[in-house]
Amino acid sequence: MxxxxxxxxxxxxxxxxxxxxxxxxxxxxxxxxxxxxxxxxxxxxxxxxxxxxxxxxxxxxxxxxxxxxxxxxxxxxxxxxxxxxxxxxxxxxxxxxxxxxxxxxxxxxxxxxxxxxxxxxxxxxxxxxxxxxxxxxxxxxxxxxxxxxxxxxxxxxxxxxxxxxxxxLPSDFGQQSITGELVTENDLVLLVMPQDIQAPKGRLILPQVQTIRELLDKKCLVVTCTTDKFSATLQALARPPKLIITDSQVFKAIYEQKPKESELTSFSVLFAGYKGDIHYYIESATAIERLTESSRVLIAEACTHAPLSEDIGRVKLPRLLRKRIGENLQIDMVAGTDFPQDLTPYSLVIHCGACMFNRKYVLSRIERAREQHIPMTNYGVAIAFLNGILDQIKY
Missing domain, CATH: 3.40.50.300 (P-loop containing nucleotide triphosphate hydrolases)
Structure with a gap:
């Protein structure tokens, strides 16, 4: 390399x-x-x-x-x-x-x-x-x-x-792990990776690549598939996976099909802990219950790509929120380094997995939210909460 x-x-x-x-x-x-x-x-x-x-x-x-x-x-x-x-x-x-x-x-x-x-x-x-x-x-x-x-x-x-x-050198620098203690050597891990418009042909997105590399370093047994081949892949395996890591967008579908003995998480949830404060994200997800149609939500994305069809931050997540709260829920979108200094107009901030930011930068955003008493969660945690399965997700 x-x-x-x-x-x-x-x-x-x-x-x-x-x-x-x-x-x-x-x-x-x-x-x-x-x-x-x-x-x-x-x-x-x-x-x-x-x-x-x-x-x-x-x-x-x-x-x-x-x-x-x-x-x-x-x-x-x-x-x-x-x-x-x-x-x-x-x-x-x-x-x-x-x-x-x-x-x-x-x-x-x-x-x-x-x-x-x-x-x-x-x-x-x-x-x-x-x-x-x-x-x-x-x-x-x-x-x-x-x-x-x-x-x-x-x-x-x-x-x-x-x-x-x-x-x-910070004492914890280089000590962060994407998968933490969820898996060890010889554990079978199944990665479900939708290859859609956000992962063009011939490419994997960064969180997928980094996660695969870490699992290989841990000497896990790594299997990958797309969402439509999830069931067929399970049938082809000699034993159920110890851990299934999926894209948050298909959380519900994978949860409903997974073996009972297999634990489930997502790339976004794993990166919530790897880059930020997973405990604050989980605590903040409960703020979704308190949202009303007069509330205002900020969705923050690290990437600055042009809007895509069925984009998770710009389309899918707002759709889930409005289905739960109401069509009049106000949702603002920022990308890249455009993150407001004043977060007080918002009832909730939902951040992406932040694979393009270093941990220091993500933690500085979380600290800003804490100081202003604004709950802040991330894509994967929010989607798991909205699907009613957050308590079943590992991190």
């Missing part, structure tokens, strides 16, 4: 924050050994988030994120700063490049700490600074962390950064 085969959502997200012309782009280029980010002596060269997927020895797959300077000015500058602040939501580890006064950096440090993001302060350009040691001491007094002294241009101190990243 090549480095680029690891999905960005599964990589450690390392973001670089600092003033304009502080050397963020140069540092990324030094760390990657490539001209990943545009470098210029002109402040404000980086105008949008720039990402580079890489592999760091001892850490594994990472995603470096270069952000615009947080001291930018003017109307366009404010837009760039908003992009920088949005990057915080998906950051696992932050590298903070420090300047001579440390005023803007102090504000950014406080914001990063508020979000519980590990911070590595860096003092760049020591090859041309005459006051590096005294400035480092000042920064240490201000933020209680000694900055790393480096020169991106001369590639001095780069190994120190790698070691610092290792030390700041």
């Amino acid at each position: 090549s480095l680029t085969d690891t999905p960005s959502a599964s990589r450690l997200h390392i973001a670089f924050f600092g003033r304009r012309n502080s050397g963020k782009s140069s540092l990324i280029n030094a760390l990657t050994g490539q001209d990943t980010a545009l470098v210029s002596d002109t402040p404000g060269t980086t105008t949008d988030l720039v990402s580079k997927a890489m592999e760091i020895q001892g850490i594994g797959p990472c995603l470096f994120i270069d952000t615009p300077g947080f001291d930018d000015e003017g109307e366009l500058g404010e837009l760039r700063i908003s992009r920088t602040l949005k990057a915080i939501e998906k950051t696992d580890i932050a590298l903070l490049l420090c300047g001579d006064t440390f005023s803007h950096e102090k504000e950014m440090l406080a914001l990063l700490k508020e979000k519980n993001i590990p911070v590595i302060p860096v003092l760049n350009k020591i090859d041309i600074r005459e006051n590096s040691d005294s400035l480092a001491t000042y920064i240490e007094e201000e933020c209680k962390i000694r900055p790393l002294l480096i020169s991106a241009k001369e590639k001095t101190g780069i190994e120190q950064i790698r070691q610092a990243i290792l030390e700041k």
